[in-house]
Amino acid sequence: MQVKLTETFVGKLRHKAERYDMRDTIERGLLMRVGKKEGSKQWFTFIFRGSKRQMVKLGKFPQMSLKEARLAAISAKATSDLPQAPEHINTVADLFNAYKEVRELKMRAWRDVQSAWDVWARDRIGHICLTDITVHNGRDLRNHVTQKSSELRGSAIIRYIRPMFSWATEESLIDINPWAGLTAGAVAMPRDRVLNDTEWQSLWNSSFEDTMGEYFRFLMLSAQRKSNVATMRWDEIKDDIWTIPAEKFKATKANKARAHEVPLSDALFEIVNARPRVGEFVFGTTGVKPLSLGSREKDRIGLRAGVSNWRIHDLRRTGATRMTERKVSRFIVERVLGHADRGVTAIYDRATYRDEKRAALETLSNTILC
Helix, strand or coil: CEECCCHHHHHCCCCCCCCEEEEECCCCCCEEEECCCCCCEEEEEEEEECCEEEEEEEEECCCCCHHHHHHHHHHHHHCCCCCCCCCCCCEHHHHHHHHHHHHCCCCCCHHHHHHHHHHHHHHHHCCCECCCCCHHHHHHHHHHHHHHCCHHHHHHHHHHHHHHHHHHHHCCCCCCCCCCCCCCCCCCCCCCCCCCHHHHHHHHHHHCCCCCHHHHHHHHHHCCCHHHHHCCEHHHEECCEEEECHHHCCCCCHHHCCCEEEECCHHHHHHHHHCCCCCCECCCCCCCCCCCCCHHHHHHHHHHHCCCCCCCHHHHHHHHHHHHHCCCCHHHHHHHHCCCCCCHHHHCCCCCCHHHHHHHHHHHHHHHHC
16 A cells, blocks of 8 residues: 555554555655564565566664654665665574574474575575575585485485575565575475384394493383484482483474373383493483484494384384384373373363373383393
8 A cells, every 4th residue: 555654653553464565755765664474564665677577675763753763764775786684694504593593492393494494405405695696506416415415415404404594584684585486396205114123122222232232222212312312311210210301392383282200110210321321411431411323323223223214203113113013002102102182072181091001111011021
């Protein structure tokens, strides 16, 4: 809508379910964008860079008055041929830092995003000026990861990094999403690999010959996520109960995550007690840092055991399967795994099921130790 903007008129504009623009009839191209969030009012203007018409952010209202916005619009048009960049965000790395500050505590998969950035994206695109990033840089990153690792890894990296540019566009940090047309590529098919009895026992036996054997044995007997076991701290264990803090536990929404209790079976308790207390972390060579494993360690123990085509997460799936095969109810297996109970009764039922989970994990131990 076009209207003769005044300071009073702009101050009275109300936020709605969808953002909207009010264009000024006095200064051509100047507009006020009213966002969905309370207090989100920003000045924009249109300029030409070469033959391309672009919208650039001038500032926020009321920090920038109408008079100042009109003057800024005139200045922006006069200097439109010069490179432009958002305030304090000059490179893609700057943008990632801003994105991290807002999203880290809200995303359950942030660790995967951080890893994708640290291992693959930072050195490839972090140094690029935000005004220069294009879809071609995205394709280059995807192809680079595919060549160095796999097609699935390449597509995964794009899926982790691409939302950052959508977020930047929504927050008006950039005018146009440079990766809007970038496809991720291959999609991983859900795995259903369950180790058979021979493979299960063979991995267990081979673990005693490996420096990381205790970690693998704990994974097998606890059916917990590899990241939670790798980052297990001594202060998370009290007597024979390991409590995984809410902030380390996966949930659809971070603010709905709850701490997860894992009662230690006799075999799990024995593994923990055998670990030297040399630092704050249970596993790892020094205890100072959490354990960090790649495919090398997994392949090494798999080769020794004669087990191929397996992943560490298959141990969790196999553990769950072994328990249900031995008549442990799926409800209790879900409690052991830490999966959310989505039933209405869960709102009222706050039982920990500690004894039932302990019995289930003793059953899992018997699939190997007996």
